[in-house]
Amino acid sequence: MKIFKKKNFAQHPFFATVLVFLAVLAVMVVSAGSGEFPLSPLKVIAALFGLGEEFNRTIVMDFRMPRIVMALFVGMALAVSGAILQGITKNPLASPDLIGITAGASFSVVLFLAIFSDENNSLIVSIQWLPLFAFLGATSTALIVFFLSWKNGLAPFRLLLIGIAVSAFMQAGTTVWMLMGPIYRASQATIWTTGSIYGANWSQIYVLVPWALLLIGVSLLMRRQMNILELGDDIATGVGSYVQRNRLILLLVSTGLTGVAVAFAGGIGFIGLLAPHIARRIVGPQFQSMVLFSAGIGALLVLIADLIGRVAFAPMEVPAGVWTAAVGAPYFIYLLMTERKRKSA
Amino acid sequence: MLRTNFTRSWGVAVGISSIMLLMCASLVYGYTDTSWNDAYSAFFNQTGSNEHIIIRDVRFPRALIAAFVGACLGVSGAIMQSVTRNPLSSPSILGVNAGASFFVVTGVVFFSIQSSQSYMWLSFAGAAFAFLMVFILSNAGREGLTPVKLVLAGAAISALFASLTQGLLVLNENALDQVLFWLAGSVANRPLSLMTAALPYIAIALSLAFLRAKELNVLSMGDDVAVGLGQKTLWTKFLFSVCAVFLAGAAVAVAGPIGFVGIVIPHLVRSLVGLDHRWILPYSAMGGAVLLLLADISSRYILMPQELPVGVMTALIGVPFFIYVARRKMGI
Numbered sequence: 001m002k003i004f005k006k007k008n009f010a011q012h013p014f015f016a017t018v019l020v021f022l023a024v025l026a027v028m029v030v031s032a033g034s035g036e037f038p039l040s041p042l043k044v045i046a047a048l049f050g051l052g053e054e055f056n057r058t059i060v061m062d063f064r065m066p067r068i069v070m071a072l073f074v075g076m077a078l079a080v081s082g083a084i085l086q087g088i089t090k091n092p093l094a095s096p097d098l099i100g101i102t103a104g105a106s107f108s109v110v111l112f113l114a115i116f117s118d119e120n121n122s123l124i125v126s127i128q129w130l131p132l133f134a135f136l137g138a139t140s141t142a143l144i145v146f147f148l149s150w151k152n153g154l155a156p157f158r159l160l161l162i163g164i165a166v167s168a169f170m171q172a173g174t175t176v177w178m179l180m181g182p183i184y185r186a187s188q189a190t191i192w193t194t195g196s197i198y199g200a201n202w203s204q205i206y207v208l209v210p211w212a213l214l215l216i217g218v219s220l221l222m223r224r225q226m227n228i229l230e231l232g233d234d235i236a237t238g239v240g241s242y243v244q245r246n247r248l249i250l251l252l253v254s255t256g257l258t259g260v261a262v263a264f265a266g267g268i269g270f271i272g273l274l275a276p277h278i279a280r281r282i283v284g285p286q287f288q289s290m291v292l293f294s295a296g297i298g299a300l301l302v303l304i305a306d307l308i309g310r311v312a313f314a315p316m317e318v319p320a321g322v323w324t325a326a327v328g329a330p331y332f333i334y335l336l337m338t339e340r341k342r343k344s345a
Numbered sequence: 346m347l348r349t350n351f352t353r354s355w356g357v358a359v360g361i362s363s364i365m366l367l368m369c370a371s372l373v374y375g376y377t378d379t380s381w382n383d384a385y386s387a388f389f390n391q392t393g394s395n396e397h398i399i400i401r402d403v404r405f406p407r408a409l410i411a412a413f414v415g416a417c418l419g420v421s422g423a424i425m426q427s428v429t430r431n432p433l434s435s436p437s438i439l440g441v442n443a444g445a446s447f448f449v450v451t452g453v454v455f456f457s458i459q460s461s462q463s464y465m466w467l468s469f470a471g472a473a474f475a476f477l478m479v480f481i482l483s484n485a486g487r488e489g490l491t492p493v494k495l496v497l498a499g500a501a502i503s504a505l506f507a508s509l510t511q512g513l514l515v516l517n518e519n520a521l522d523q524v525l526f527w528l529a530g531s532v533a534n535r536p537l538s539l540m541t542a543a544l545p546y547i548a549i550a551l552s553l554a555f556l557r558a559k560e561l562n563v564l565s566m567g568d569d570v571a572v573g574l575g576q577k578t579l580w581t582k583f584l585f586s587v588c589a590v591f592l593a594g595a596a597v598a599v600a601g602p603i604g605f606v607g608i609v610i611p612h613l614v615r616s617l618v619g620l621d622h623r624w625i626l627p628y629s630a631m632g633g634a635v636l637l638l639l640a641d642i643s644s645r646y647i648l649m650p651q652e653l654p655v656g657v658m659t660a661l662i663g664v665p666f667f668i669y670v671a672r673r674k675m676g677i
Contacts, residue, residue, distance in 0.1 A: 148668055172664075179654075269508065318515055322508045325504055328501075329501040329505035333498045336501075337482070
């Protein structure tokens, strides 16, 4: 076995990915066991397979599992979305929340809730349409940001600056829509825009999971095009790749993933930045291994953030987005500073 | 462009009279229908009618607060742009507003503070903390962060403080009710006592900045030239940063984090009066007041009968401007 001869076989993409997903499973079990009624990991696993006491099964399957599964898929979706975005913009600092895509998706989700609610605050159309709306908002915001920052190409920093501005604009727009609706919706939306998986239920999961799996699958199918794109436009065109078409498809996959994540969990920040960076450090830049690994890391980050948010100040819940920002913002500044060092060295 | 000191002085007169006019307009226009006559008699022969009460107790403090807060934000932005030598600096962009509001919310949630003075000092402390972070970052290492990276770092700091604030508010719902509207940036229904508590600090910071504006001119030639001309650059930067922090902190304590005034106004002012800070600073004060008064009056009409927080209005106006500056002046 060649891979065992490597100095550090934990760095082999395959094993690293297996390890990170094992960690994800472990955190899921721990998370399902913690809360007001603590359960031992064994009891949790028993409950997952339909064994054990009725009471335990209710707690695990009805109350805790929906939000854990949601955290899992939202984390994966945001991480893969960020990985793709960093690839197609060739910008290591890009991520859906920093360049305003998340804010655009939030805007159209609040718009959706404002348009399709009746007086009793219940939706008059199926919730299945929500991801579509979020996707449209994310995509059009991404296109606006790209259009506004285009000047003989997408200079990395210009993209970020314009993205920050558009993000502020979309947040202002979101506030307008929130104020137009009833007070109840404003308070709900405040929590939701910070990023929380507080209200997850199975019916949302059934909408979220197929979309997330489909889009992650498409991004894996596009792995070769992605690797070619990273070589630069000239080489990519030279080896016969349809650069612009592929880039557009990948952008749609990325905004789609952001859209489904935001539709159900709000703007959990910095996952799309953190996960791909960690992944690139551990498994290297090859897209297929990087994207799988960062999906795992993204899931892990959101799961842990949600677990801490649930347990740390119980019975209060702190939105998961607070913890991811607490880690992500300093890391982002660190990236800014080290990039300078690398350039000047 | 106003080239001579004579025209510039006339410009000041025009500025002050437009502020007066807008403050009067702010008394008259809004959801409750009132006439200019009502506004006059509300002060000089009041009858205690509803209109008069609204004008005297609701709209008058509001106009006053809008004017002062706008002036603070305008000057604060102008100073920050000079000190960090960065055309995109402003209290909101660098995270100073977010830092100040985080400290205030911390005080409300953990220590249930109520007094105007403690609001004020928490806000100053938060603004100072955030600006210190930005300042250290911009001077770290041999060359420090480039202007663009400084803005990005500020955005990250802003995001961090904003989400920490949200987290605190989720923990304490009473505090949420207390600060929700304030947090979007609003000059409506703010107690005048806060304004009077802030006034001494604003006055000191403004006059200090106006009197020493010449030093900013020297500073803007670059650190090397400034040192060569005998300026203690670090001291000058420190002094003006303190002014900027006090102005931004006072604005946040009174009206919450209102964005984009501090970036729009100095640019407009510079294209109007040139690069002399002795004129830039007073003009930024007037420009900020005019912009915030205008934004506040229009915020009453967009969603009538509901009002928008004025911070939303300034963001809607300011973002296109920010994008213009980012594309034209940043050279990236």
